Amino acid sequence: MRRGDAARRLGLEAVxxxxxxxxxxxxxxAIPHGxxxxxQGLVASQPGRQLFQIRFHGRPHxxxxxxxxxxxxxxxxxxxxxRDPFQAGRHRHKTDNIRGWIGIAPELAxxxxxxxxxxxxxxxxxxxxxxxxTRFAPSPTGFLHIGGxxxxxxxxLHTRRHGGTTxxxxxxxxxxxxxxxxxxxxxxxxxxxxxxxDEGPYFQxxxxxxxxxxxxxxxxxxxxxxxxxxxxxVDALREEQRASKDKPRYxxxxxxxxxxxxxxPFVLRFRLDAVGETVWHDMIQGTIRYPNDxxxxxxxxxxxxxxxxxxxxxVDDHAMGITHVIRGSDHLSNTPRQLAxxxxxxxxxxxxxxxxxxxxxxxxxxxxxxxxxxxxQYREEGFxxxxxxNYLARLGWSHGDQEFFTMEELExxxxxxxxxxxxxxxxxxxxxxxxxxxxxxxxxxxxAPELVYHLKAxxxxxxxxxxxxxxxxxxxxxxKTFREMADKARFxxxxxxxxxLPKAVDKHFQPEMVEPFTQWVERLxxxxxxxxxxxxxxxxxxxxxxxxxxxxxxxxARVALAGSDVSPGIFEVMGVLGRERAxxxxxxxxxxxxxxxxx
RNA sequence: GUCCCGUUCGUCUAGGGGUCUAGGACGCCGGCCUUUCAAGCCGGCAACACGGGUUCGAUUCCCGUACGGGACGCCA
Numbered sequence: 001m002r003r004g005d006a007a008r009r010l011g012l013e014a015v016x017x018x019x020x021x022x023x024x025x026x027x028x029x030a031i032p033h034g035x036x037x038x039x040q041g042l043v044a045s046q047p048g049r050q051l052f053q054i055r056f057h058g059r060p061h062x063x064x065x066x067x068x069x070x071x072x073x074x075x076x077x078x079x080x081x082x083r084d085p086f087q088a089g090r091h092r093h094k095t096d097n098i099r100g101w102i103g104i105a106p107e108l109a110x111x112x113x114x115x116x117x118x119x120x121x122x123x124x125x126x127x128x129x130x131x132x133x134t135r136f137a138p139s140p141t142g143f144l145h146i147g148g149x150x151x152x153x154x155x156x157l158h159t160r161r162h163g164g165t166t167x168x169x170x171x172x173x174x175x176x177x178x179x180x181x182x183x184x185x186x187x188x189x190x191x192x193x194x195x196x197x198d199e200g201p202y203f204q205x206x207x208x209x210x211x212x213x214x215x216x217x218x219x220x221x222x223x224x225x226x227x228x229x230x231x232x233x234v235d236a237l238r239e240e241q242r243a244s245k246d247k248p249r250y251x252x253x254x255x256x257x258x259x260x261x262x263x264x265p266f267v268l269r270f271r272l273d274a275v276g277e278t279v280w281h282d283m284i285q286g287t288i289r290y291p292n293d294x295x296x297x298x299x300x301x302x303x304x305x306x307x308x309x310x311x312x313x314x315v316d317d318h319a320m321g322i323t324h325v326i327r328g329s330d331h332l333s334n335t336p337r338q339l340a341x342x343x344x345x346x347x348x349x350x351x352x353x354x355x356x357x358x359x360x361x362x363x364x365x366x367x368x369x370x371x372x373x374x375x376x377q378y379r380e381e382g383f384x385x386x387x388x389x390n391y392l393a394r395l396g397w398s399h400g401d402q403e404f405f406t407m408e409e410l411e412x413x414x415x416x417x418x419x420x421x422x423x424x425x426x427x428x429x430x431x432x433x434x435x436x437x438x439x440x441x442x443x444x445x446x447x448a449p450e451l452v453y454h455l456k457a458x459x460x461x462x463x464x465x466x467x468x469x470x471x472x473x474x475x476x477x478x479x480k481t482f483r484e485m486a487d488k489a490r491f492x493x494x495x496x497x498x499x500x501l502p503k504a505v506d507k508h509f510q511p512e513m514v515e516p517f518t519q520w521v522e523r524l525x526x527x528x529x530x531x532x533x534x535x536x537x538x539x540x541x542x543x544x545x546x547x548x549x550x551x552x553x554x555x556x557a558r559v560a561l562a563g564s565d566v567s568p569g570i571f572e573v574m575g576v577l578g579r580e581r582a583x584x585x586x587x588x589x590x591x592x593x594x595x596x597x598x599x
Numbered sequence: 600g601u602c603c604c605g606u607u608c609g610u611c612u613a614g615g616g617g618u619c620u621a622g623g624a625c626g627c628c629g630g631c632c633u634u635u636c637a638a639g640c641c642g643g644c645a646a647c648a649c650g651g652g653u654u655c656g657a658u659u660c661c662c663g664u665a666c667g668g669g670a671c672g673c674c675a
């Protein structure tokens with residue numbers, strides 16, 4: 001192993017002071033079964049060894065030990081000072097704030113003092129940042145769908161947990177298909193979910209020049225070349241390879257051409273040597289090995305002069321100081337290509353985490369043209385963003401037996417390294433259940449605007465927000481979505497709830513109900529305090545006086561109040577309606593009852 | 600076809616050599632409560648893909664098979 005490889009494998013960055021001591025050490029540490037992040041700077045120092053505080057999560061491995069290389073982990077101590085936290089059995093979830101001794105092999109420190117250039121870490125002079133920076137990078141070719149929302153959510157949550165910064169970069173290098181409307185839809189979707197970025201939106205098309213500069217730099221360095229093959233020519237080649245059951249790939253026929261015919265359109269291709277394999281540690285997928293002969297010379301710049309995705313991503317991720325890339329695992333096979341580009345440019349790559357994809361009930365990847373709808377569609381259907389986020393977070397991730405999470409809890413607990421590797425299937429009924437749970441836990445004042453919105457959608461003219469807020473406690477156990485709640489709430493807003501549901505009238509409007517119902521309406525007119533408990537007391541008094549059955553009389557009242565035999569509790573309903581309106585409905589109900597039984 | 604990845608109740612998941620008679624949640628079924636409908640509470644049904652190995656012992660580790668998914672663009 002070359003010197004420095006251990007450090008690189010660990011993803012650690014070190015800055016050495018004049019004496020050859022590590023003055024700063026940051027980054028992610030990939031160790032068997034887990035991740036650690038150096039969280040704070042130097043805590044204590046001894047000759048040859050320095051104590052850093054490390055935040056550790058993931059799956060600690062017994063007997064963890066890394067040696068060799070310029071940065072050496074000498075041992076770890078727990079926050080409580082236990083000797084070796086990994087010896088003490090299972091630490092499945094969080095083992096935070098472990099402090100570890102990190103030292104430099106003395107002979108290397110000595111060397112570095114003599115000639116700092118021998119340290120690859122120094123030579124690169126990578127600016128070191130303690131802050132995690134992540135990005136969400138959608139392409140504006142359609143709405144933000146549920147899978148994209150999940151990617152944005154995972155980025156947001158992981159970054160919040162680690163106190164970093166999120167940014168949004170709109171990947172509009174495909175000018176043909178990118179639209180302004182799509183950009184707006186994505187922004188609106190993110191805003192609704194509460195996932196608006198800390199920085200941005202940036203537009204990749206604004207950075208075309210730096211993409212092209214970078215590509216031409218590679219040409220100058222002999223790492224990229226002009227290719228004059230036409231699209232048709234390459235397509236034909238691939239077709240041929242497919243036919244002979246080979247992997248379709250460009251054969252590099254223009255690699256060593258030195259003539260550049262004037263006026264012939266060309267693309268810029270990146271030289272990718274088909275030897276060895278690319279290995280990296282993924283925050284979710286673990287160690288991935290990818291044979292390099294699987295890759296062909298990818299196009300960096302199109303024949304129309306525009307940069308392609310792989311080029312733009314690498315240049316921008318570097319330029320924007322992105323430390324962690326969390327994206328769908330459909331990007332997994334792009335990663336070795338991007339890693340190769342980072343190497344060619346001499347830049348430190350970010351740490352990757354590839355999320356398992358979301359599948360539809362048919363088992364196939366959810367996408368814009370396959371089963372996925374806009375997240376804003378969930379708003380239209382009456383879901384709370386809290387519920388959608390909660391549901392999405394639980395797809396691939398869990399925290400003990402907990403199902404219900406507030407956004408604050410997720411931001412505190414969620415860690416992308418705890419996400420599982422297998423794809424999950426979207427299940428609407430669990431989302432509905434979670435929506436009910438959130439509706440039950442949130443303040444009616446927060447919920448009222450949602451109800452108002454959906455009431456309007458159902459044609460209720462100018463619903464009173466105060467009334468909506470009063471209605472919510474009566475209906476939130478009874479609806480899965482606001483659309484459903486609005487539907488069930490309509491009777492509150494009607495001038496008259498007639499005609500009553502015929503079936504309900506036939507069933508509940510019986511002759512023996514006339515006397516008790518009459519009594520009740522009379523007593524209600526005189527009740528001093530119009531509130532549920534008092535109303536119920538009057539009701540019970542009538543029951544006692546007349547011997548009527550509670551359920552039967554209540555149903556008559558219910559039909560009069562709501563026009564149907566299904567509604568929230570009648571005393572609650574009366575309370576919300578207020579004395580005047582409730583009494584009017586009940587009196588009218590009495591008239592109809594009398595007519596119906598021919599009294 | 601090639602490469603990469605995955606596989607625990609219908610679905611989301613816990614569990615990473617013995618504690619597994621495999622835990623929780625949604626849904627479903629039944630009961631209780633009850634002024635209707637819900638909600639709530641209690642109970643039930645229901646899973647380690649298959650085959651080899653390693654081991655005293657495998658759901659757990661290794662190999663293979665099957666199945667599923669992803670990628671193989673002058674899309675991102």
